[in-house]
Amino acid sequence: MTTVAPDSDVRRHELAEFLRSRRERITPEQVGLPRGRRRRTPGLRREEVAQLSAVGVTWYTWLEQAREIQVSPQVLDALARALLLDASERTHLFALAGSLDPAPHAPCPSVTPALRAMLDQLGPIPACIQNSRYDILAYNSAYGRLLCDLDALPPEDRNCLWLAFTNADWRASMADVAEVNRTIVAKFRAAMAEHLAEPAWKALLARLEARSPEFRELWARHEVLGLGAKTKYVRNAHVGLLHLEHTNLWLGPAAGPRLVTMVPVDEESRAGLERLAGLDLTDRRRRPEPLEPSEPLELLAPAAA
Template sequence: MTTVAPETDVRRHELADFLRSRRERITPEQAGLPRGARRRTPGLRREEVAQLSAVGVTWYTWLEQARDITVSPQVLDAVARTLLLDLHERAHLFSLAGAVDPSPGAVCPSITPALSSLIEQLDPVPACIQNSRYDILAYNRTYGRLLCDLDAVAPEDRNCMLLSYTNEDWRSSVVDLDAMCRVMAAKFRASMAGHLAEPAWKALLKRLEAASPEFREIWARHEIVGPGSRTKRFHNRHVGPLLVDHTDLWLGPAAGPRVVTYVPANAESRERLERLYALAPATV
């Protein structure tokens, strides 16, 4: 009878092999360490990675031995920096560890040049790419001026939940603000059900609760709304009223990233979006 190793075992061994391979390719000079005269290990030693990452040598050794140990996102972040991982390698590391990258400014590896080009070609239809946490990962020229000057918002603050509850320009552009805030909170709660223990989700929730009494009051209702298309009314400061049909185009499983579009619902809104596109800067 053939037995199949549990997925967690496979992941741990793949993670161990990946870390070992990346450790062996980093020279001491790249890590800011002297090479020494009697170095036999290719790349860095385990104890050097542990020291540079501010973690225990035994713990890191166990990690490369595929031991069944708990790995926090913060420690993974430190190890990724020590091993000089690029964006795709970093994403692979967190995926193997079954953890969520805690860095709010991390570039999402799912935003390929082709996807960026796709949303640009949708102009003057406003479009962006969001993840299930409502982080805005990429956006086109018209979307960048639809509700606020998104270019002026720090990348770590480009989150629809934060903007809906804390950004006055964004809030003033929504015609039915109270309803939108309730729906956003209800959709966020539904999405968060599968991510309750993840640091990035908990950090966003804590930030919302600290920044907005309105959010705290709505959140306490425990309302749930699933994903779906809706007609929305905005009042853009540059071109006036807009009536648009909101649609999510999923890039994978429903809980993952999606392209969000706001298609004009009438000729007047289309003309105004064309004007907004002409007014917006040529680059995002």
């Protein structure tokens, strides 16, 4: 009879092998350490990695031995820096550890210079690029001030779900916040069906449940809803009520990264967006740090309603 190792065991051993391989490729000179005369390892010693990461030698040894120990995101961050991991390797490290990256500021391959230019050129129409988890990966100046001041927020808080339940300005901008929030939770639950085991999705869900009783109540309903175009009213703090059509343009063959636009439905709303764009014409180049690499871009196809 063949037995299959639990997923947690496989992940621990993969993590151990990955750490060991990264440690062995780094020379002491790369991290400012003396080589010494009696170095038998091809790269850094375990105690040197522990020293550079400010963790205990025994603890790090257990990690490379695939022992069943807990690893905090902060320690993983320190290890990633000590081992000089690039963006892809850092993402892989956190995935193997089943943890959410606390500083996911690596450039996002889904947000190309061409897409950033297109966001700028869409102004004064508010537009952003989101992934399927509702992280806001990039936005133009109109979107940045439409619902709240996105530039004032840390990158990890630039998520539509998080803002819908925790940000007072975002909530105040919604003419029907109860219905909007019910809808986004139902869409999030439908999208999460394909990502149930992914750490970043589970971390966002846990964060929302810990922070918002309103979210917990809506999540418990188990409602699901697909994505599609919809008109909505937005009460902008600078220019007043706007009637906009929320549309999605897929940036891949599946419901992953997408270009989101808020197109004015009437002339009053169009004029309002023009006034909003004119509030700060000298600051249109500001961009957020992307959250994390998302799904690769392959096709450009219009979203289904």
